[in-house]
Amino acid sequence: MSIIGIDAGGSAVKLYDGKQFRQFPSAIGYDWRERHLQQQHGEHDYDWAYDGRRGFAGTLALHESQMADSLKGDSKAHPEARLRVLIALHQYAAGPEHDIVVGQPIGTHTKGQKELIKKLLIGEHEITINGRRKVITINRCEVAAEGVSAGLLAGTKGQVRVIDIGSGTVNYGTLLDGRYKDLESFTLVTGMETRRNPDLDSFARQIAAYAVNKGWGSQDTVYLCGGGADPLQRELVKYFGSAQLLKPGMSEYANVDAFYRIAKGLYANGQTD
Numbered sequence: 001m002s003i004i005g006i007d008a009g010g011s012a013v014k015l016y017d018g019k020q021f022r023q024f025p026s027a028i029g030y031d032w033r034e035r036h037l038q039q040q041h042g043e044h045d046y047d048w049a050y051d052g053r054r055g056f057a058g059t060l061a062l063h064e065s066q067m068a069d070s071l072k073g074d075s076k077a078h079p080e081a082r083l084r085v086l087i088a089l090h091q092y093a094a095g096p097e098h099d100i101v102v103g104q105p106i107g108t109h110t111k112g113q114k115e116l117i118k119k120l121l122i123g124e125h126e127i128t129i130n131g132r133r134k135v136i137t138i139n140r141c142e143v144a145a146e147g148v149s150a151g152l153l154a155g156t157k158g159q160v161r162v163i164d165i166g167s168g169t170v171n172y173g174t175l176l177d178g179r180y181k182d183l184e185s186f187t188l189v190t191g192m193e194t195r196r197n198p199d200l201d202s203f204a205r206q207i208a209a210y211a212v213n214k215g216w217g218s219q220d221t222v223y224l225c226g227g228g229a230d231p232l233q234r235e236l237v238k239y240f241g242s243a244q245l246l247k248p249g250m251s252e253y254a255n256v257d258a259f260y261r262i263a264k265g266l267y268a269n270g271q272t273d
Ligand SMILES: Nc1ncnc2c1ncn2[C@@H]1O[C@H](COP(=O)(O)OP(=O)(O)OP(=O)(O)O)[C@@H](O)[C@H]1O
Pocket: 008, 009, 010, 011, 012, 013, 072, 073, 165, 166, 167, 168, 169, 170, 191, 192, 193, 225, 226, 227, 228, 230, 231, 251, 252
């Protein structure tokens, strides 16, 4: 049995099992076809078959699928997110059975959506990738809130704010002594790949304005994570003087690191790995 955190992001799927951080592009194409030229496009070329469908994923989808896309948005309660999770487990998890924690944006981190995600994931799945068939069993699954969960990595007492800047969402989280504060945690449904204005300074202004509107102050303790954290830190410091990176150089892994820690706390009783 392995304990694993998986963050099936709109841009990249991230996995952490306590030992290795892994990621691959979230792109999925359903228009499978025979390829005459079999050249490799990248480290993450996936030809998948699952649930009666077949297609390309990862770097193969980016190059060879006409309609490759990755659903970006404020919910991960959909079959495409399930496929991302199963590809991650097929490629990077040891053994056939897993206890996992996955993520959902704060704005849609509701009981109904969480139940939907668990229903999609828990159970036995047969999936073939690049000709390798595997039966994957997800025994236990919990759904953590993106962004605010990453705040657990700060380990700071008192009030901590987190801004998780992803490809299609910005999650804002508030923790008080390590406990989530729902009132001041929310999601802005735009991100590094969906923002209207390509300038980093105007995106930072938009991110900050949204937070200030919800009651955040410029003196608050603010941590940044997600793929947008590093490029935006210099801009965001202008609005939140303390804004610092939660996981410098590995900002996109902050959520999955926290998901793994949560999974360990939930499932590790009596287990040694
Ligand atoms: N140095 C950089 N400069 C500009 N953009 C970057 C940089 N590094 C990462 N990004 C962007 O960050 C995004 C990936 O971040 P992340 O992995 O946190 O997103 P995600 O979790 O997949 O998305 P979401 O949380 O919205 O589902 C991509 O859009 C990528 O283009």
